[in-house]
Amino acid sequence: MDGLWPTFMRRSRSPVSDGRTTVPAAACAHMPVxxxxxxxxxxxxxxxxxxxxxxxxxxxxxxxxxxxxxxxxxxxxxxxxxxxxxxxxxxxxxxxxxxxxxxxxxxxAPEQKSAPAVPLSQFSGDRLMFLRDMGVPLDFDALVTARSLMVNCTEFEPTISTRAAIIMNHAEAFAGGLRHLMAATGHTEITLLVHAAERELGARLKAIADRVRGVRLTAVARAWPDTLQPLMSFRQRLSGQAAPAVIVGPGQVFAVYEALELGQPYIRQLVSIAGSAVPAPQTVWLHAGTPLVEILRRAGVSFPFAGRVALGGPMMGGPRYSLEAGIGKKVRGLFAAAGFILPDERKSRFYQSCACIRCGKCVEVCPAGITPIAVVEQVKFHDLNRSLECGLLSCLECGLCAYVCPSQLPLVEIIKLGKLQTRGRESLLIFNIFKTLSS
Ligand code: SF4
Ligand code: SF4
Missing domain, CATH: 2.40.50.100 (RNA polymerase II/Efflux pump adaptor protein, barrel-sandwich hybrid domain)
Known part of the structure; x- marks a missing residue:
């Protein structure tokens, strides 16, 4: 956490204003084995x-x-x-x-050998079953029950650009994936969502929509977050009614093409690595399951310098507690924020005890509009009802409060612990997230 930087420096390094975190769409190297x-x-x-x-x-x-x-x-x-x-x-x-x-x-192993590819023609089940066998991470239930199919080509997080990278660098495979996805799911139409401001991307998608039957392009004024699909699936399970749409990403469409056309299982994924602790933000192909610590080291992150690491981006990325875990199949972004960490012996007793100085910076940055320290204090006092009233379930776990806190309080970690105590109250969580998104 770099909460101890003077305010003017912290602001200039903040994820939203840091121009260095813009990742070029063309940078798609493969990280070594x-x-x-x-x-x-x-x-x-x-x-x-x-x-x-x-x-x-x-x-x-x-x-x-x-x-x-x-x-x-x-x-x-x-x-x-x-x-x-x-x-x-x-x-x-x-x-x-x-x-x-x-x-x-x-x-x-020092020498690399591949298992023979399994073409679809040698498979006895249907295409969706084949995609399960190839390990392509899709919401299979929603794909067949939802009333329409959409591909979200917008990017909600400022530091992630895997979608643009797939579309700009693999347009043919992306178009092929759209055809395969329609054939596999029985949908006759796909809507591509593009941010109205993304003119180059929009032009590339328009060319695809003109060529592939059943594909429509819709320009939207705001980027759509990735959380919409899990929310819709959850609502579908609660209500028993078909969701209005199933939303997939261009990376999943590309994986569908590689599986159905080339017989390639899902063993690599495109990930954007960015944040103020990353010397050169990049979008790279990674081997599935690569430990997070190895990904960050290879991206040039030095660890006393990295304060906070989130899977995703600075806005919606969840905080991580262990960097030894392998990267999950659905992860598209890694965000490492610079930290300014004093050795314990050089910290004043005040900072060693990590007291809240009531500066209000966490309140200022919280996108959910809650008072993070108020929630944290109620969780610490084991007053679950009071912490719910303070907005525990509205927290998006973006980590911005911990990022700016000059006392380096582990605010998000404590909020997450509080949420674990609310298991079984998922409907309340969904309500709060919808409330936050629509406000
Ligand atoms: S982690 Fe939660 S409490 Fe902290 S700023 Fe983000 S939404 Fe607010
Ligand atoms: S928790 Fe941190 S950022 Fe929030 S008021 Fe206290 S010291 Fe300031």
Missing amino acids: PEKVVLPLQDLPEDSCEVLVTTGEHVLAGQQIGTMGIRPHYLAVHAPFSGTVTAVEQRIHEAGGERHVLAVEIAA
Whole structure:
């Protein structure tokens, strides 16, 4: 956290105003093969899963090593490179906290070999089942039940540009993915959403829409956040009624093309790495399951300097507690904010005790309009009802309050702990998020 920087410096380094965090759409290098990957087979400890490998086994790139969930509601997980399985055990989840899930660790072999591609023509199930087998992370239930299909080509986070990178650099594959997605889901139309201000991207998408039957282009005045799809799916499960639309991203469309056209499993993902601790913001292809710490080191982040790391961007990215976890399949952004961390012996007793100085900076920056320190104090006093009244469930976990706090208080971590105590109150959470988005 760089809350101790003088205000004028902090403002000039803040994520929104930092011009360095603009990531060029064309920068799509491949990060070299990491020493190891950690591939989780569960999202929550109680989720079912299947392990297909044992410790010591040699695996090839693209070989299936397990599934998240069990048939018919499952998603296959594949080895992103060839190597040796070094552990099948409980590991901390990328969301951290108390959450430990079953994961497979694979160490890279010096020589890389790929498992043979499995074409769709040799598969006995339907296309959606094939996509599950290829490990493409989609909301399969919503894809078949929702009334319409949309591709969100807007970018809500200022530091993420994976969508533009896919469309500008892989337009043919993207167009092919749209055709395959319609064929797989039975939808006859797809709507592409583009931000009205993105003229170059809009022109590229218009050319695609003119060529591919059933594809429409709609310009929107504001970017749409990624949280809309989980919210719609949740509402669908609560109400039992079909969601008005299912929203996918260009990265998923590209993965659909690679799976159905080329028989390639989902073993790589495009990620934007940015933030004031990143010397050169970049958008790179990563091996699935690469530990976060290795990604950041290779991006040039030095750790006493990095104060806060979020999966996503500065606005909606959730705080991370462990950098040893492997990157999840749906992650498109890593945000590392610069920190100014004094060694303990050089901190005054005041800062060692991390007292709130009532400066109000956390209130000033909070996009949810709550008073973060008020929520945190109620959580610390174990007064759940009072913390709910103070807006505990309105918190978007963007981390901006912790980012600016001069006392370096772990505000988001405490808020997250408070939220864990509210399990079973998800409908209240959805209500609060909708309220925040519509205000
Ligand atoms: S993390 Fe929550 S409380 Fe803190 S600024 Fe973001 S929305 Fe507000
Ligand atoms: S929690 Fe931090 S930012 Fe908020 S009022 Fe206290 S010292 Fe200031």
